[in-house]
Amino acid sequence: MVRIARVAVRTTQRQTRRVDLSTFHRVPLGTWPTPLDTCPRLSAALGATVLVKRDDVGGVGLGGSKLRKLEFTLAAALAAGADTIITFGGVQTNHGRLTAAACARLGLRCELVLTRSVPRSGFAYDRSGNVALDRLFGARLHLCDTDEEADYTAGALATATSVTLPVGGSSGLGVLGYVAAAQELTEQLDDRVVDRIVCAAGSGGTAAGLALGTETPITAVSVSPGSARKIDRAARLAAKELDVDPPKLDHVSVDESALGEGYGVPTDEVWSALRLFARTEGIVLDLVYTGKAAAALVSGIRPGETVVFMHTGGVPANFAYAPELVAEAAR
Structure with missing residues (x-):
């Protein structure tokens, strides 16, 4: 330890x-x-x-735990007049799933920038689990191969009325x-x-x-x-x-x-x-x-x-x- x-x-x-x-x-x-x-x-x-x-x-x-974080971060985003939330994670990110769900509840657009950070692929990993739920909640998914590509993508998505949350909402x-x-x-x-x-x-x-x-x-x-x-x-x-x-x-x-x-x-x-x-x-x-x-x-x-x-x-x-x-x- x-x-x-x-x-x-x-x-x-x-x-x-x-x-x-x-x-x-x-x-x-x-x-x-x-x-x-x-x-x-x-x-x-x-x-x-x-x-x-x-x-x-x-x-x-x-x-899930990320809801506790989102209660504060999304409240601040709403207070700032945001209409879009951009955030990051791996393909199967729990934070992304709960951000998508919370945005659906609050009437916000959700952009998930997902990085292939786990050495897995195939139908189950790429389409099932949290990915399927992300889409069910209405989020737009942007798949990236590197952190650099993810940063660039998030920057391109940003607008005057968007708020970007870090990985894990931390x-x-x-x-x-x-x-x-x-x-x-x-x-x-x-x-x-x-x-x-x-x-x-x-x-x-x-x-x-x-x-x-x-x-x-x-x-x-x-x-x-x-x-x-x-x-x-x-x-x-x-x-x-x-x-x-x-x-x-x-x-x-x-x-x-x-x-x-x-x-x-x-x-x-x-x-x-x-x-x-x-x-x-x-x-x-x-x-x-x-x-x-x-x-x-x-x-x-x-x-x-x-x-x-x-x-x-x-x-x-x-x-x-x-x-x-x-x-x-x-x-």
């Missing part, structure tokens, strides 16, 4: 920071609070107490969605003490927001290279929005043990984790984010500890991995 950032910050007795988000524009997209599931069969299998925060359920577009405003989630989780835990929170780390916004909202130790499981840098950057952007000093994240650890061959490439341990969660609790993980976070959880859990596992969604992308999904599900 690689520890990032630097100092401790003052906390409340309940391990949460007091952050006032009431001054920010926010549009309702999710169903909050999302459930915090006690998982007795999963916990028994792992020899520890595992609670699953179900950010995969509730809200538009089949739900702008300073977007990160505030997971500051709110940390506060929500603290309320749900009440007086229960947890040893750590485990989440997937892609663009860094989820881990950064949680880190700004709680002093509970966080294990951020890398799904792509450079997680420490991305989390630090996202947290600094959020601190600027909040007009506070740059954050110091001594309670965040980055775990790269489940990265495998890279973003979007599931390992045997990921498939095993999917089967474990499904067959003990009926909870479906995704192959890109929560599957890798769960693989790291399973391999690194300590006997008797209490962990909150953040289920950030992404299940529709699983169908892009047929026929592997069919074969692995039957094992």
Whole structure:
């Protein structure tokens, strides 16, 4: 594990920071609070107490963590008079799917600039999963081969009334969605003490927001290279929005043990984790984010500890991995 950032910050007795988000524009997209599931069969299998925060359920577009970010970023876009949202991601981006769904709800045009960043192709990956839903929600898709081509395409699409969101929605405003989630989780835990929170780390916004909202130790499981840098950057952007000093994240650890061959490439341990969660609790993980976070959880859990596992969604992308999904599900 690689520890990032630097100092401790003052906390409340309940391990949460007091952050006032009431001054920010926010549009309702999710169903909050999302459930915090006690998982007795999963916990028994792992020899520890595992609670699953179900950010995969509730809200538009089949739900998912990105809705928390979009509540802030799209509210700001509407306040600025935008009529079009442009954003980026891989071909099977969850952020793209939920941006498309939220834009449909809010009457905004959605332009998705998608980069072929995963070494996969074929009908299932190129047409099914999130791609099919993107089109169902009315988004326009622009497929690119490189990041440079994606930047050029987004620039060509931009107008005076468009707003461009970064990959994963992890702008300073977007990160505030997971500051709110940390506060929500603290309320749900009440007086229960947890040893750590485990989440997937892609663009860094989820881990950064949680880190700004709680002093509970966080294990951020890398799904792509450079997680420490991305989390630090996202947290600094959020601190600027909040007009506070740059954050110091001594309670965040980055775990790269489940990265495998890279973003979007599931390992045997990921498939095993999917089967474990499904067959003990009926909870479906995704192959890109929560599957890798769960693989790291399973391999690194300590006997008797209490962990909150953040289920950030992404299940529709699983169908892009047929026929592997069919074969692995039957094992």
